[in-house]
Amino acid sequence: MKEKAKILDKDAINRAITRIAHEILEKNKGVEGLCLVGIRNRGVYLARRLSNCIKNIEGADIPTGALDITLYRDDLALASGQPLVRKTEIGFDINNKNLILVDDVLYTGRTIRAALDALIDFGRPKSIQLAVLVDRGHRELPVRADYAGKNIPTSKDETVEVHLQEADGADEVVIIEKNPK
Numbered sequence: 001m002k003e004k005a006k007i008l009d010k011d012a013i014n015r016a017i018t019r020i021a022h023e024i025l026e027k028n029k030g031v032e033g034l035c036l037v038g039i040r041n042r043g044v045y046l047a048r049r050l051s052n053c054i055k056n057i058e059g060a061d062i063p064t065g066a067l068d069i070t071l072y073r074d075d076l077a078l079a080s081g082q083p084l085v086r087k088t089e090i091g092f093d094i095n096n097k098n099l100i101l102v103d104d105v106l107y108t109g110r111t112i113r114a115a116l117d118a119l120i121d122f123g124r125p126k127s128i129q130l131a132v133l134v135d136r137g138h139r140e141l142p143v144r145a146d147y148a149g150k151n152i153p154t155s156k157d158e159t160v161e162v163h164l165q166e167a168d169g170a171d172e173v174v175i176i177e178k179n180p181k
Contacts, residue, residue, distance in 0.1 A: 001159075001176050001177065001178060002176065002177045003174050003175070003176055003177075004158065004174075004175040004176060004177045005174065005175045006172055006173070006174050007134070007150065007152055007160075007173045007174065007175060008133075008134075008149070008150060008172060008173035009171070009172055010170070010171035010172065012150075012173075013133065013149070013164075013171045013172075013173070014171075016133060016149030016150060017046070017049050017050055017053055017133075017149065018053055019149070020050060020131050020147045020148075020149060021050050021053040021054050021057060022057065023147050024050070024054070024100055024129075024131065024147060025054065025057060025058065027129070027146070028098050030058065031054065031058050031060045031062055033096070033097050033098050033126065034054075034062055034097065034098050034100065035062060035063040035064070035065070035092060035094060035097045035098070035099050035100070036050055036051050036062055036063070036064045036065070036099075036100045036102055037064070037065045037066070037067050037090060037094075037099060037100070037101055037102065037119065038064070038065070038066055038067065038102040038103070039067050039069060039101065039102065039103045039111065039115050040066055040067065040068045040069070040086050041086075041167060042103075042104040042162055042164055042167060043067075043101075043102045043103040043104055044066040044067075044102075045164045045166040045167065046102050046103075046104060046131075046133055046164070047064050047065075047066075047100075047102040048064055050062075050100070050102060050131065051064040063091075063092040065088075065089050065090035065091065065092065066087070066088060066089040066090070067088050067090065067101075067115055067118055067119065068085060068086040068087060068088045068118075069111065069114040069115050069117075069118050070085045070086065071085060071118075072114035072115070072117045072118045073110070073111075073114045074110060074113070074114065088118070090122055093123060094119065094122050094123040094124075094125050095123040095124055095125065096124070096125070096126045097125050097126055098125065098126055098127045098129065099119070099125040099126075099127065099128050099129070100128075100129050100130075100131050100147075101115055101116075101119070101128055101129070101130050101131070102131045102132070103115070103130070103131075103132050103133075104132065104133050104134065104162040104164075105132065105133065105134045105135075105136060105160050105162060106130070106132040106134070106135045106136065106143070106145050106148070107136055107137075107138055107139075107160075108138060108139060108140040108141065109139045109140055109141035109142070109143030110140060110141060112130060112141075112143045113141055113143065116128065129146040129147070130143070130144070130145045130146050130147070131145065131146065131147040131148075132145045132147070132148050132149070133148075133149040133150070133162055133173065134148070134149060134150050134151075134152055134160055134162065134173055135148040135150070135151045135152070136151075136152050136153070136154045136160050137151075137152075137153055137154060138154070138156060150173070152173075152175070154175060157177065157178050157179055158175050158176060158177055158178065159175070159176045159178060160173065160174075160175055160176075161173070161174050161175075161176055
């Protein structure tokens with residue numbers, strides 16, 4: 001595997017998060033009834049960053065949680081070994097809320113389908129909107145992001161890696177070639 005291109009650096013990621021925060025506030029007419037839930041792992045960090053950004057804009061705290069979708073995945077039976085189940089932390093009522101589901105990369109849509117299944121176990125939001133840092137295309141399910149930091153057309157022979165300070169020690173988005181020539 002070989003790095004093909006750096007798509008976003010730290011400043012570009014920060015600008016994308018700020019833009020998404022403003023779009024969320026505009027679409028939802030403020031923070032009333034709003035909550036954020038990040039999909040583990042990097043979606044959680046992005047949700048927290050969005051929450052902080054919204055707080056800086058509106059002066060209001062937004063309930064923010066973390067969702068583990070491991071046991072809801074449709075490829076669980078195909079995984080080798082024991083799946084790593086992490087903690088879901090949603091310490092607030094999601095019923096009748098405008099819930100923003102946050103993830104790092106939108107690809108086939110299967111992760112989002114699993115997240116929707118998992119969320120319904122916690123209640124019935126008024127709406128579920130999707131915010132992603134990167135939309136790379138290649139959908140297998142009818143899923144679309146309401147908010148995307150960057151649309152990056154990719155080949156199926158490429159992967160998009162999001163590196164965040166909290167998990168990886170740096171902020172960047174890179175395209176990796178799976179089979180470099």
